[in-house]
Amino acid sequence: MRESSKKIAFCGGLLLLITIVAYLPAINGGFVWDDDAYVTDNETLRSFAGLYRIWFEIGAVPQYYPMVHTTFWVEYHLWEIDPLGYHLVNVMLHWLNAILLWLVLTRLSVPGAWLAAAVFALHPIHVESVAWITERKNVLSGFFYLSSLLAYMRFLGLGSNDASGLSLSGPNTPESNTPAGLWRFFLLALLFYLCALLSKTVTCTLPAVILLLLRWKRDRIHWRDVVFLMPFFLLGLALGLTTVWMEKNVVGAQGEQWASLSILDRFLVAGRALWFYVGKLVWPLRLTFNYPRWHVDASISWQYLFPSSVALLLAVLWYLRKRIGKAPLVAVLFFVGTLVPALGFFDVYPMRYSFVADHFQYLASLGLIALFVALLWKLLGRYLPGQIQYAAGVVLVVLLGTLVWRQGTIYKDLETLWRDTIAKNPSSWMAHNNLGMELAIQGRFNEAIPEFNSALRLKPDHYKAHFNLGKTLIKLGRLDKAVHHYIESLRIRPNFASAHMELGIARTAQNRFQEAEDHFSKVLILQPDSAPAHLNWGLVLYRQGKLSEAIFHYSEALRINAEFAEAHNAMGAALASQEKYLKALDYFNAALRIDPDSEDARANQELLLRLMREKGMEPRTGLTP
Numbered sequence: 001m002r003e004s005s006k007k008i009a010f011c012g013g014l015l016l017l018i019t020i021v022a023y024l025p026a027i028n029g030g031f032v033w034d035d036d037a038y039v040t041d042n043e044t045l046r047s048f049a050g051l052y053r054i055w056f057e058i059g060a061v062p063q064y065y066p067m068v069h070t071t072f073w074v075e076y077h078l079w080e081i082d083p084l085g086y087h088l089v090n091v092m093l094h095w096l097n098a099i100l101l102w103l104v105l106t107r108l109s110v111p112g113a114w115l116a117a118a119v120f121a122l123h124p125i126h127v128e129s130v131a132w133i134t135e136r137k138n139v140l141s142g143f144f145y146l147s148s149l150l151a152y153m154r155f156l157g158l159g160s161n162d163a164s165g166l167s168l169s170g171p172n173t174p175e176s177n178t179p180a181g182l183w184r185f186f187l188l189a190l191l192f193y194l195c196a197l198l199s200k201t202v203t204c205t206l207p208a209v210i211l212l213l214l215r216w217k218r219d220r221i222h223w224r225d226v227v228f229l230m231p232f233f234l235l236g237l238a239l240g241l242t243t244v245w246m247e248k249n250v251v252g253a254q255g256e257q258w259a260s261l262s263i264l265d266r267f268l269v270a271g272r273a274l275w276f277y278v279g280k281l282v283w284p285l286r287l288t289f290n291y292p293r294w295h296v297d298a299s300i301s302w303q304y305l306f307p308s309s310v311a312l313l314l315a316v317l318w319y320l321r322k323r324i325g326k327a328p329l330v331a332v333l334f335f336v337g338t339l340v341p342a343l344g345f346f347d348v349y350p351m352r353y354s355f356v357a358d359h360f361q362y363l364a365s366l367g368l369i370a371l372f373v374a375l376l377w378k379l380l381g382r383y384l385p386g387q388i389q390y391a392a393g394v395v396l397v398v399l400l401g402t403l404v405w406r407q408g409t410i411y412k413d414l415e416t417l418w419r420d421t422i423a424k425n426p427s428s429w430m431a432h433n434n435l436g437m438e439l440a441i442q443g444r445f446n447e448a449i450p451e452f453n454s455a456l457r458l459k460p461d462h463y464k465a466h467f468n469l470g471k472t473l474i475k476l477g478r479l480d481k482a483v484h485h486y487i488e489s490l491r492i493r494p495n496f497a498s499a500h501m502e503l504g505i506a507r508t509a510q511n512r513f514q515e516a517e518d519h520f521s522k523v524l525i526l527q528p529d530s531a532p533a534h535l536n537w538g539l540v541l542y543r544q545g546k547l548s549e550a551i552f553h554y555s556e557a558l559r560i561n562a563e564f565a566e567a568h569n570a571m572g573a574a575l576a577s578q579e580k581y582l583k584a585l586d587y588f589n590a591a592l593r594i595d596p597d598s599e600d601a602r603a604n605q606e607l608l609l610r611l612m613r614e615k616g617m618e619p620r621t622g623l624t625p
Contacts, residue, residue: 012099015098015102015121016095018118018121018397018401019095019098019121019122020091020095021401021405022400022401022402022405022408023091023094023127023130023131023404023408024405025408025409025411025412026087026131026408026411027084027087027088027091028084028087028412029131029408029411029412029413030083030412030413031081031133031414032132032134032411032413032414032417033134034062034134035083035132035133035134037061037134038068038072038136039072039076039081039133040081042061042069044060044061044069045069045072045073045077046076050073054069054073058246059246062250062251063137063243063250063251064243065137065141065199065200067140067141067144067199068137068140068199068200071136072136086133086136087133090130090131090133090135090136090139093136093139093143094121094126094130094139094142095121096143097120097121097139097142097146098117098120098121099117100143100146100150101117101120102114102116102117104146104149104153105117105370107150107153107158107159108158108159110370111373111374111378111381112373112376112377112378112393115373115377115393115396116369116370116373116374118393118397119369119396119400120365120369122397122403122404123281123365123369123400123404124400124404124406124407125284125287125358125361126365127358127404127408128289128357128358128359129358129359129362131407131411135359135362137199137200138359139362140199141196141197141199141200141202141203141363142363144195144196144199144203145206147192148189148190148191148192148196148206149189149209149210151185151188151189151192152189152210154185155183155185155186158213158214158217159217186228190231190232190235193206193207197236198239201236201239201242201243202342202363203363204341205236205338205340205341206232207229207232207233207236209337211226212334212337213330215330216327216330244346244347247346247348247349248347251348251349257352261296261344265298266343266344266345268296268304268306268307269294269296269343269344270307270340270343270344270345271305271306271307271309271310272303272307273344273355274335274336274343275310276356277339277356277360277361277364277365278335278368280358280361281361281365281368281369281372282372284403286424287358288420288421288424288425289358289417289420289421289431290421290425290428291354292354292425292428293351293354294355310336313332314329314333314336317329317332330367331367331370331371332368332371334364334367335367336364338363338364338366338367339364342360342361376396377389377393380393414434414438415435418431418438422435427458429454429455429456429459429462432451432452432454432458432465433451433452433455433464433465433468435448435451436448436450436451436455436465436469437468439451440468440471440475445472445475446476448472449469449473452469452472456469462492463488463490463492463493466485466489466499467486467496467498467499467502469485470483470484470485470486470506471502473485474502474506479506479510482502482506483503483507486499486502486506490503497522497527497530500520500522501519501530501532501536503519504517504520504536504537504540505536508536508539508543513544516537517537517540517541520533520534520536521537524537531556531560531564531567534554534557535553535554535564535566535567535570538551538553538557538574541553542570542573542574542577547574547577547578550574551575554570554571554574558571563594564594565590565591565592565594565595565598565601566591566598566600568588568590568591568594569587569600569604571584571587572584572588572591572604572605572608575587576608576611581611581612581615581617584608585608585609585612592605
């Protein structure tokens with residue numbers, strides 16, 4: 001027993017070492033796409049009230065995965081927005097998943113179980129799930145998924161020659177052949193499964209996987225097997241439907257890009273996606289953050305080869321199951337079944353950009369990795385001496401680890417990520433637009449403009465690219481061209497509130513006040529609690545000398561956001577124009593309290609104090625001059 005424990009500790013420690021070394025570039029990376037919504041700009045992470053919203057307010061966070069956002073909440077209170085901590089947690093969860101996979105495969109007597117776990121830990125297809133902080137969804141749900149599976153296997157005594165556990169497929173009743181203590185594994189499995197669903201609902205396939213393993217290992221499924229899995233099926237269905245609703249109504253997976261896909265189109269997409277994922281598992285080169293979105297056309301005959309060949313493969317494996325064993329069929333069914341939620345049958349937002357993504361097959365890859373490694377290990381053991389067999393395993397691990405290291409470097413920062421994506425997929429309008437945004441944030445406006453133009457060349461109806469190009473042109477003082485792109489953005493998306501806001505500001509600069517007011521009015525129709533819209537509308541009115549109306553809008557802006565420094569400054573200016581100097585001074589002081597670096601508020605305060613002294617008025621005691 002002591003030797004066995006030492007072996008487990010050594011093998012687990014070795015897995016940890018090679019995982020950390022391979023992921024060092026990713027660990028030292030920063031925040032990338034969507035990490036702002038999930039971490040850096042996520043207000044729910046800041047307080048206990050935010051934690052409550054994470055769990056009980058649909059739409060408070062981008063997706064209803066409260067376990068994920070709770071881990072972010074805890075981490076925010078430990079190391080705030082230092083990306084190192086978040087990256088380390090992702091890597092450690094990935095390592096734990098490799099350990100759990102090793103335990104599951106060992107219990108199922110799969111050859112080469114440790115090597116399969118190492119391949120899973122070091123397969124470059126998983127870098128996206130580990131290095132991208134937002135994809136905590138994958139590594140956390142994977143941990144709970146595998147924990148639930150292991151607990152349920154212990155409950156049933158599944159694997160390890162079925163030496164112990166509850167035999168639901170036998171003729172006896174559960175009470176007659178099972179120690180009562182084993183029921184704790186059932187409850188533990190159910191709890192872990194719920195946690196997995198609350199991390200990512202692609203894990204809803206677990207109960208079907210358990211039935212598949214029962215059919216493999218015990219050659220039959222009894223009705224009691226299904227009965228005891230009913231709570232799992234019901235939980236999976238409920239939370240799966242919640243995610244489908246969220247993707248459509250909160251995340252925004254609706255519109256022409258999804259509606260145009262018929263049922264037949266979706267089968268064509270699914271078949272092609274399955275072979276795509278197999279190809280990336282076998283030959284993991286030129287992995288990219290955003291793959292080209294295929295053109296689906298049911299009138300093109302060769303596109304039918306993908307789904308039909310999948311069906312043919314399953315039929316052949318079924319036919320040969322008595323000759324070659326059921327393991328290959330089980331592995332392929334696991335792969336296909338686990339991928340079903342991400343094959344295009346359900347509308348998910350990322351499919352706006354591409355039908356496939358590396359992180360979609362994080363869990364599904366377990367089946368084929370286990371199958372490929374088991375076949376390789378048996379072949380090596382049959383034809384090569386033991387030492388060479390292990391040496392071949394070492395070579396495979398080193399090769400995969402090198403690929404993981406290289407792939408991890410692209411998650412250094414947003415600019416690196418988008419440049420790598422464009423190099424591998426020049427047709428990615430999303431990457432061009434996002435690279436342009438990053439360059440604009442850095443103040444590299446002249447470099448950003450060609451990227452936005454490339455995005456519009458690839459996707460002329462990209463309303464956000466028009467908007468982003470307009471904002472960049474404003475920074476370069478090219479007001480008329482900026483207005484053109486704002487108008488184009490609104491032509492494509494009439495209810496785009498941000499474009500109405502920026503066009504209103506631009507019209508104000510052009511002294512076209514009525515048009516500016518119209519746009520701010522539309523913003524408030526779309527976003528009634530927009531404090532900036534009230535502020536900007538007030539500024540337009542102020543420039544027209546309509547002080548009372550301007551003050552009304554400033555008051556509304558401050559009602560919505562009492563800590564809005566610019567609104568305090570604007571209110572002070574309007575009150576000073578009405579010669580209400582003491583009240584005006586209060587607002588300038590408030591603006592400087594909120595934003596001590598506000599040059600406008602500082603200048604206004606100093607000017608007002610000078611004016612008051614010239615009129616023989618003394619500022620109130622305690623006011624900062």
